[in-house]
Amino acid sequence: MFQRTLLFFALCWATQTAHAQQAFGKLVAGIQMGFDVNQFTDGIKPRFIPAVQIEVPVGRFSFGVGFGNEVYRPYEYYTWTGEIIERIEDEKPVPYYISNLHEFRPAYWTVPVKINYRFHRCYCVFLHAGMSFDFFDDRPKDRITFEGAQLREAPDGGPARTIVQKIDKEL
Numbered sequence: 001m002f003q004r005t006l007l008f009f010a011l012c013w014a015t016q017t018a019h020a021q022q023a024f025g026k027l028v029a030g031i032q033m034g035f036d037v038n039q040f041t042d043g044i045k046p047r048f049i050p051a052v053q054i055e056v057p058v059g060r061f062s063f064g065v066g067f068g069n070e071v072y073r074p075y076e077y078y079t080w081t082g083e084i085i086e087r088i089e090d091e092k093p094v095p096y097y098i099s100n101l102h103e104f105r106p107a108y109w110t111v112p113v114k115i116n117y118r119f120h121r122c123y124c125v126f127l128h129a130g131m132s133f134d135f136f137d138d139r140p141k142d143r144i145t146f147e148g149a150q151l152r153e154a155p156d157g158g159p160a161r162t163i164v165q166k167i168d169k170e171l
Contacts, residue, residue: 026057032051032066047072051067053112063115080098097155100149112131
């Protein structure tokens, strides 16, 4: 335990006295990975959001912007076709609403923007501020996965809370 503590303090001292390489490029481009924290609160395993990031160092500041695509898991919902059939159950007529099951995969374009300020002489300690702007993408149209379902109540036509776990979409 003593050796680990000594090693920790030695590394802390070395980083305070070390001088890292200063920013030398005019433009830095790379891949950034993010994920949606909101999906953790819903109990869903979040998907990674790949983005292309471009960063420009200007003195101690660094400005960056990216462009990425975020695709969520499919949501299922029913739409009523307008047809009603009646069946006799317990000697009473019961209406069944003929409906179609749809699947929809919401997608967003995300634009992460960031600014960094390097305030230590080693150029390795910096203050970071960033924000992501999401724009809804209606490109992935919904598709009918089942036709002719017979439901006891007319569906409202909106996405249900049922989430399909299987994902076949390639990014």
